[in-house]
Amino acid sequence: MNLYDLQAKSISGHDISLSEYRGKVILIVNTASKCGFTPQYRELEDFYQKYREQGFVVLGFPCNQFMAQEPGDDMEIQAFCKTNYGVTFQMFSKIDVRGERAHPIYKYLTEKAPGVMGSKAVKWNFTKFLIDRNGDVIKRFAPSTKMSEVEHSIKELL
Template sequence: MSTVFDFAANLLGGGEKPLADFSGQVLLIVNTASKCGFTPQYEGLEALYRQYGARGFSVLGFPCNQFGAQEPGDSAAIAQFCSLTYDVTFPMFAKVDVNGADAHPLFKFLKGEAKGILGTEPIKWNFTKFLVDRKGEVAGRFAPTTTPKDLEKEIEKLL
């Protein structure tokens, strides 16, 4: 059986990162965008990362431009925005597709493991969140309207 730790993705700053490097950690994997109504969630995601990081928790951000073209920038622009606007220190990956034929294999896996509303697979919008346990198994899928703070109890259970 596959787990999240079987995948790899390119980092925003370049180079490929095996997710096995996060083995044993609880992960919150999020498709992000810089020009979305949910973009202020970066602040809450960073707060979770700082609050729980020492206990084996990481947020992994995956910029995506598939929803309203709300992530138009290149890697340098995204990195600068995240750093200067929200002081993001959690790992950010290169821009990916999360739906369609060119969807990143990680997101194909995540969607297959945790269906959305009414059993649908496609991600509906930016800031959809997937919570992953220490074994790399998907523990939950959360809508963009679910704030990072709303996930604290779920994260605590897995830590």
């Protein structure tokens, strides 16, 4: 199995196969609307706008597993992202990113790119996974990683 074999439901309710992103550099992020890292939406959207013509995409996966910081339903989340941060990159339906009910995409990502000391669990909102054009998970970024470092890694793959 590889990343392109997986799919998820978009925030607007239709299934999207990750094979649609074959050949692109992908940044997958678990998001939340009421988190200290929520302003990263703006930088993620800026990266998307700046590099999308070069084959870069951001995929956002809302999650409410960390101190209930994503309490809204999909429509509320979508409205929040567009209104407050002008998000145009692909957002998906709210999912779990850790534990028994973790979405298969996150089970795959955490297996391929463990965190500190080999931990597979996603520890907080806005953990990022960078995928190359071949669908290989290249790097995992902690939520607190400077966005300039994330951008540098994106540029290396483009």
